[in-house]
Amino acid sequence: MKKKIFFDSNIFIYAADKESLFHDESVEIIKDSIEIGFFTSDLCFLEFYQVITDGRKTPMPLSPGKALLYIQKLWSTPEIDVLEADILGAFEEKEHQNNLDRYNVTRFDIYDYLIAACLKKNQIRKIVTFNSKDFKKYPWLTVVDPRETYDYRNAGRSAAPSPPSSRLPASSYIPYGRQSIDEKDVAAVCSVLRSDWLTTGPKVAEFEQAVADYVGTKYAVAVSSGTAALHAAMYAIDIKPGDEVIVPPMTFAATANCVVYQGGTPIFADVDPGTLLLDPAKVEEKITKKTKAIIGVDYAGQPCDWDSLRDVADKHKLRLVADGCHALGAEYKGRKVGSITDMTIFSFHPVKHITTGEGGMVTTDDPELAGRIRLFRTHGITTNAHQREEQGSWFYEMVDLGYNYRITDFQCALGISQLRKLPKFLERRREIAARYDEAFAELSGINFLAVRSDVLHAYHLYVIRIDSNILGIDRTALFTKLRKKGIGVNVHYIPVHLHPFYRERFHADPGLCPVAEAAYEQIISLPMFPGMTDEDMENVIDVMQKIILQNQDK
Numbered sequence: 001m002k003k004k005i006f007f008d009s010n011i012f013i014y015a016a017d018k019e020s021l022f023h024d025e026s027v028e029i030i031k032d033s034i035e036i037g038f039f040t041s042d043l044c045f046l047e048f049y050q051v052i053t054d055g056r057k058t059p060m061p062l063s064p065g066k067a068l069l070y071i072q073k074l075w076s077t078p079e080i081d082v083l084e085a086d087i088l089g090a091f092e093e094k095e096h097q098n099n100l101d102r103y104n105v106t107r108f109d110i111y112d113y114l115i116a117a118c119l120k121k122n123q124i125r126k127i128v129t130f131n132s133k134d135f136k137k138y139p140w141l142t143v144v145d146p147r148e149t150y151d152y153r154n155a156g157r158s159a160a161p162s163p164p165s166s167r168l169p170a171s172s173y174i175p176y177g178r179q180s181i182d183e184k185d186v187a188a189v190c191s192v193l194r195s196d197w198l199t200t201g202p203k204v205a206e207f208e209q210a211v212a213d214y215v216g217t218k219y220a221v222a223v224s225s226g227t228a229a230l231h232a233a234m235y236a237i238d239i240k241p242g243d244e245v246i247v248p249p250m251t252f253a254a255t256a257n258c259v260v261y262q263g264g265t266p267i268f269a270d271v272d273p274g275t276l277l278l279d280p281a282k283v284e285e286k287i288t289k290k291t292k293a294i295i296g297v298d299y300a301g302q303p304c305d306w307d308s309l310r311d312v313a314d315k316h317k318l319r320l321v322a323d324g325c326h327a328l329g330a331e332y333k334g335r336k337v338g339s340i341t342d343m344t345i346f347s348f349h350p351v352k353h354i355t356t357g358e359g360g361m362v363t364t365d366d367p368e369l370a371g372r373i374r375l376f377r378t379h380g381i382t383t384n385a386h387q388r389e390e391q392g393s394w395f396y397e398m399v400d401l402g403y404n405y406r407i408t409d410f411q412c413a414l415g416i417s418q419l420r421k422l423p424k425f426l427e428r429r430r431e432i433a434a435r436y437d438e439a440f441a442e443l444s445g446i447n448f449l450a451v452r453s454d455v456l457h458a459y460h461l462y463v464i465r466i467d468s469n470i471l472g473i474d475r476t477a478l479f480t481k482l483r484k485k486g487i488g489v490n491v492h493y494i495p496v497h498l499h500p501f502y503r504e505r506f507h508a509d510p511g512l513c514p515v516a517e518a519a520y521e522q523i524i525s526l527p528m529f530p531g532m533t534d535e536d537m538e539n540v541i542d543v544m545q546k547i548i549l550q551n552q553d554k
């Protein structure tokens, strides 16, 4: 007898639609499953289901012609059993009416309920669907989401590095970070693609307002990347040749590069040995007459000691800027990162808390800084309504040298959709961190970064420090072993001043920031992203434990 597994018809729709984002995965799933016997629904209520599917559940709308082809293909595929239950008729029954209340079925998921009810009637207990969240509430079903169990995460769209070349099956590779995109995100982007606006339009303003509201600032200006946001921030505070800006070495190069773009000089001040965050005392030591600003980096998702940095900045009349690219959703003394400093920079790169593909934002309460950033992101061009009236509607003026750092409307539609899920994403990141904390607390030789008691960590990264004397294995060897086992660990960061560019141009040699340099030898970032399953998490822990125990036995 065939095992009864039900496939949500979307999987077939995606398989039939070459342009679908899920096409390849769906074809693979069907191929893999052909032997076990499976069912699909939808033909019993095909007419409206297909309409609903059209544009709602596929990234590209299925044209009527394509839909017909798909239906014919489905009918003529002998391996597919089509479930033909009269479930619409069944709707008159009291049981269903009660269920609608019990499972809080709304008009948006009524079709999913229809499927679930149909399966129950046909005694099918297992469903494979991309829409697992809407089916999990029905207790009679075991729900399998290919994105959680199948080789989905490495389907070529990940921002994380691809698996090492050791011919591991891609499905067993867990990257250190990756985006979480669902159908709502896809639909949000598609609806903008079908509208009149592609580049700067209403979604840019809406996304800016949503981020400003979220972090609690008056202004937010969206740009094409976190790096562009940093550059714009340095322009806004008028960094120019001869100016110095103090930055930490334990960060991505862009934090220092933005100073160089403006002709300024980044001055590296060392980090605190416990948190690896910019050390306010070290900052003070580096201040000279040329110092104009301090950029603190909320490394890994933990806010800096902003009060102490503010004291130093105020004492020397410096601007204070936060590189919050790791810290959307983090809090410092109850205040959200984004609202603490003169300006905060966010990145929406795919490994960050929310993504727009590429994208960035500056948040601030200062209208003048926000205005300068807006100018900078569009070539330094102003269009003054009064002037336009006087001179004709073509009139604009370029008042300063700016760039094209604009973000598109469809990216911002994605950002708005992602922002709605940020609380859930943060919750999952914190859950993963808590589980790692618990599991590694027992392994001697693994040390954690200190977490201050007055912060809420956003865990962009989960960084541990390896004590090679105790473990008998150094960071690099552990890194290699983990990668070989399919755990996509990474190292954040090579201290920026040690990069050849900084050594040559700014004579920033080893020894300049000994705390960061020593930490660099020991740190390793473990996989951390909201789409990680419990199984992924336990797999990381298990592999780590095995490598370490094996080594201790030697």
Ligand SMILES: Cc1ncc(COP(=O)(O)O)c(C=O)c1O
Binding pocket: 225, 226, 227, 228, 251, 252, 254, 255, 297, 323, 325, 326, 346, 347, 348, 349, 358, 359, 360
């Ligand atoms: C601390 C930090 N600053 C700046 C950036 C640059 O952001 P983006 O990649 O969006 O340009 C990153 C991105 O990795 C980052 O981690």
